[in-house]
Amino acid sequence: MKEPSVVTITVDNKEVQVPGDTNLIEALKAVGLETPHLCYHPDLPVSGNCRQCMVEVDGPRGMVLTIGCYTPVRPGMKVATSASSPKVAEARKAVLEFLLVNxxxxxxxxxxxxxxxLQENYMMAGASDSRLSPEIGKQYxxxxxxxSSDSKGQHRxxxxxxxxxxxxxxxxxxxxxxxxxxxxxxxxxxxxxxxxxxxxxxxxxxxxxxxxxxxxxxxxxxxxxxxxxxxxxxxxxxxxxxLSRIPTVSMDDSLGANIWVDYADGIIYRIMPRCNPEVNKSWLSNAARDVVQNIHENRLLNNDLSAALQIIKETKGKIAIVLGGSCTAEDIAAFKKFNIAEFFGGSFLPVQKADGIARSGDPVANRACLEKAGINTNLGELSKRAGEFELLITVAADLWDETPEEAGDLNKIPKRIALTSFNNNTAKNSAIAIGIRHWLENFGTMINSKGLEQKLQGTPTKEAALVDSAAIIAGRLHG
Amino acid sequence: MKWSFVPRGSKPVYITVNADEGEPGTFKDHFLMREDPHRLIEGLIIAGWALGARNAYIYVRGEFLPAIEALTEAIREAYKAKLLGKNIGGTKYSLDIAVHRGAGAYVCGEETALINSLEGQKGQPRLKPPFPAVNGVWNMPTCVNNVETIMALPWILENGPEEYQKLGTPKAGGTKVFCVSGDVKKRGVYEARLGIPLMELLESEEYCGGIVGNLKGCIPGGSSTQVLTAEECKKANMDYESLASMGTMFGSGAIMPFNDTHSVVEMLNTLGKFYSHESCGQCTPCREGTGYVQRIISCIANGKGKDGDIELLDSLCTGFTGTTVCPLAAALGAPVQSYIQKFRSEFEDAILKNPEHATPRLSENYRPQGWWE
The missing domain is CATH 3.30.70.20 (Alpha-Beta Plaits)
Incomplete structure (x- = not known):
């Protein structure tokens, strides 16, 4: 990344240092001045049609009204915002009134x-009494x-x-x-x-x-x-x-799109994109949002480890542990302590092409960390060698749900323990199923497909209070 | 002046004729193209040669069928006579002219909207800069000129620019084609020198031959210019400086005198309908504001006006200036403000026709009625 240039401009008769290669809205934001805007979006081309971000800029004909989003910063320019120029304040108010007409x-x-x-701008720029009335206003x-027409004859x-x-x-x-x-x-x-x-x-x-x-x-x-x-x-x-918001990272895909998790009273209501210009900009795919759709349904809340400990103790043969793509670096490190086991990671799901917006196409979100830990991410090898193992522990790897056919080979392994968030086919297919926290509820680290290290923050859902994260269960299984 | 911005050499240059004449009261381009399309083609060849353009477009308003027919016929003839196409008249210069029919949107007379429309996009003005001279049709340097400008070129080239300058005022030389409609005896298209006194144009036998009835006022340059009262008309000269000093504009040269049988409120109502209908809907003040202003004017005109409506109109029109992409909203704002300023008593009388004019539309305790009540 090249060093951003810094230029000095005069805003409201005060000299300030702002980034040079941007527009006035962004430059003013950099010095803490919010410009009301509607159509401008940092990740979209400028259209300049809402006319809300009016500022005054010096030009050959003196100070002229112009829109902040379409005015590039130039060194030494003079800018007047609504704080110093009544003309700007009036213009913003006028535009706001027009916006609210219909x-x-x-x-x-x-x-x-x-x-x-629009509400924010109203509080910022307008906040004045309405001059509308049914006969002259609100004719959409x-x-x-x-x-249609409503009871007052207004077009709706x-x-x-x-x-x-x-x-x-x-x-x-x-x-x-x-x-x-x-x-x-x-x-x-x-x-x-x-x-x-x-x-x-x-x-x-x-x-x-x-x-x-x-x-x-x-x-x-x-x-x-x-x-x-x-x-x-x-x-x-x-x-x-x-709603409360938790900033975290989506483990739906190896790009690790930055997200906000909006929750209230232990229930997650939605996932929103969190702007990160280097990862997903302001975008998030539908698939990444759909994760929350059934997050509170069919959860596996069993956290009794005694049966699992018994099985591990009795096992004399080889143990295979499959770590799913949504395991954090901490989960991986905790399981790596089982040095008696052989590790596999990932998923049978095929890697698709990146769409260039907010998906890398790789369903194994934390592949970089798995590979860093020296874990074999080729599950095909595990299928081939399934007969060698006596015990299979799957950690956040819902193989029988994602790819039931490919997972069929793993049925050859006689004993199976599943650590999973949901009471799904993988859980049913295993002798013992232990509930773990979903990645939305998990704290930890992931490295995305671009090599960026990103931190996850867990959302305090009602289920998260009942089960432990995979890393903690690993510790308890290890004794 | 406009041509000097066009960069030379590096990119192909386009020349575009703005024949999308939509301003109410203006009909000179239609007349000129219908009556003398060959001169337009001649002017285009001169302009194209001067700018180094290989292609020229004539953007004609879709409704001007006779003009389009005449133009296409004239262009066909020119191609036949090898005056258009490759190697015009045996020279190395080549030019092709295409006639494009607009779909009849007023805003497409704005040069960037015209370019958008020409390219097949929605006829909405572009943000400026870049100006069309740098980045116009197909993102190439483009010169957009009026029909009249292009048609003046052959005469100037024949007789020399000095002769042309002599015709007008010292600051703005040449002649201007005026189209006079409204309450005069002989309406029509007249070519006169720049700086001709307005009353001479209206009253002399050579031109309009006098006013019908008592002159009340006059719109000097198309509907979007500020109106002149009868007294101001007597002092006005038809050139840029004189009209600017009176707070109005030269505009498109559409002169519309009106007599005292006309209600200014009704006139403004018609104008409001036109502009709110023709707004392209791109930017907020114009999309929402023109309709809003028009509804207030129509309330006043229909005897539903209230005290304070005049001030409301005035302040809304102030909000148009400088806040929009193109001057369409200001083109409604300017007449509204000038009509109110110069004929305020008529608006007040119209409001007084409402027996309930004094009760405000919104009472202090007004709350919109909704589902919670």
Whole structure:
């Protein structure tokens, strides 16, 4: 990475040092000045259409109003924000008023309330009385297919337009920032969303007869600055201000996408991407989010080790331990103490191609750590030599669920102990099944496919209180 | 001036004629193209040669069918006479002209929206910079000029730029094609020198032949310019500086005088409908604001106005200036503010027609009625 250049600019009559190769929103953020914005997103191309990030910049004709997102930083430039320029404050307020003209203000029933950029901007730039009234305001004229008139004669838009298997669109909440359109076009590379029609009639839509369906389509709900696009799996489940967040790393895939885990009262409600420019930027695949879907169902809560200890004691033959891809470096180190055993790691799942967004395609998340520990990640070898072993211990490796056919060979090993989070086929297929914490509940270290060392933080779910992590169980089994 | 920004040599240069004449009251380009398409082609060849362009586009508003037919016919004739295509008239210079029919969006008269539309994208203005002269059609340097500009070229080349300069004022030389509509005896397209007094244009027999009824005011340069009152009309000269000093603009040269039978409120209502309909919907102030302003004007016009609406309109239109991508919202803001300023009493009278004008739309205790009540 090249050293970022630093330039001096004048902001509100004060000289400040800011990064040189960026735009004004980012530069001002670097010195602690938040500029209200809606359409600007650091990982999307600039469209400059919300006009909320107004600043004044010196030019050949004196100080002129311009948008911060499209103005590059240049050394020695003079910038005035709303703090020093009433003109900027007025412009931001005016734009905000226009934004709210056709916005329904149904915040009490909106899933985005609490994390809505429009709400934040209102508190920051607007916070003034409404000048609207039923006859002159709130005349939404978007998609004619879903519009209707309410009891006061105001035009309303579609409130729950089913635009895809995972996403619901609320047309009248949309502020036409085009973030979702740009995401689908420039990041997902599949233009499924479009802004149709013009003027006050413009609205987000898919192509006729088609649905929004893409492995990354749930990202549009993260980047939607208002509650226009909402995730079906999270709609009306929890108010966002009641959620706590844990920063951790996704062990769904070896890229180790950085995530926020949103939970409340021991229940995980959703996974959100956590921006890391070097790993997953602001994106997260649907597959990585789906991990939480059944996280509280069918959990294996047995933490009685006496039977397992008995079996290990009685075993005279060779022991094979299979460490799953979601084992942390700490789990691996703890099991490595079983020096009587032979270690295998990974999964029978094939390695796929990286999609270039937020997946490396390798289902063995911590492959780098497994290999560092000298563990053979070729499970095929274990299948071939299955007859040699007397005892198989699988740790967070749900082989009979992921690939039942390939795992069939392992049935030759007479004794099997499974350490797993769920009461699944692997657990049922083993003589003894012991519950362990899911990687979402686990603390530890992983090394991703790019060689970055990343820390996991466990989410305190209700199940995490009942079972131990694999590393602790390893210690107890070892005595 | 505009041509000097176009970089030479490195990249192919395009020349584009803006014939998307959508400004209410403007019809000169349509007339010029229909009546004399050959001069436009001649001008394009001159401009193309000067800029080193290999291709030229004429972006014509889709509704101008007679003009499009005349143009296509003229271009066909020019190709036949080897005045277009490869090696024009035996020289090394080649130029191809394509006529593109727009779909009738006002905003496509804005040069970057025109370029987007020409490329097959949605006709929405682009962020500037880069300007089209650097990065225009197909991301190549592009010169976008008006029909009138291009059509003036053959005459200038024939008679010399000095002769052309002599026709107008010292600062802005040449002639201008005016299109006069509204309450005059002879409406139509007139070419006159720049700096001609407005009243001479309206009243002389050579041009419009006088005003019908009592002159109340005049829109000097197309609907998006600030209106002039009757007194101001008497002082106005039709050139850039004179009109700018009166707080209005030269605009497209569409002069619309109106007499005292017309209600200014109704006129503004029509304008508001036009601009809110033509907003491209890209940026917020215009998408939401033009409709909002139009609804207030229509309330006033329909006898539902309230006290304070005039101030509300004025402050909303202030919010248009400088906050948008293109000047479309400001093109509504400018007339609204000038109509209010110059004909305020008419708006006040219209509001007084509402018997409940004094009760505010929003009472102090107003709460939107919702599911929780």
């Amino acid at each position: 916005h329904p203000l149904d915040c009490p029933i909106c899933d985005k309330a609490g994390e809505c950029l 004229h978007g998609n004619p297919e879903h519009s 838009g579609g409130k729950r337009v089913d635009i895809g298997p995972r996403i619901v669109l609320d047309e009248e909440r949309c502020i036409q920032c085009s973030r979702c359109v740009r995401f689908m076009r420039h990041v997902a590379g599949d233009e499924q969303l479009q802004l149709a029609s013009r003027g006050g009639h413009s609205h987000i839509t898919t192509f006729p007869g088609e649905k929004l369906d893409h492995p990354y389509d749930r990202c549009v709900t993260d980047i939607c600055p208002v509650g226009a696009l909402t995730d079906k799996s999270f709609r009306f489940r929890k108010r966002v201000w009641a």
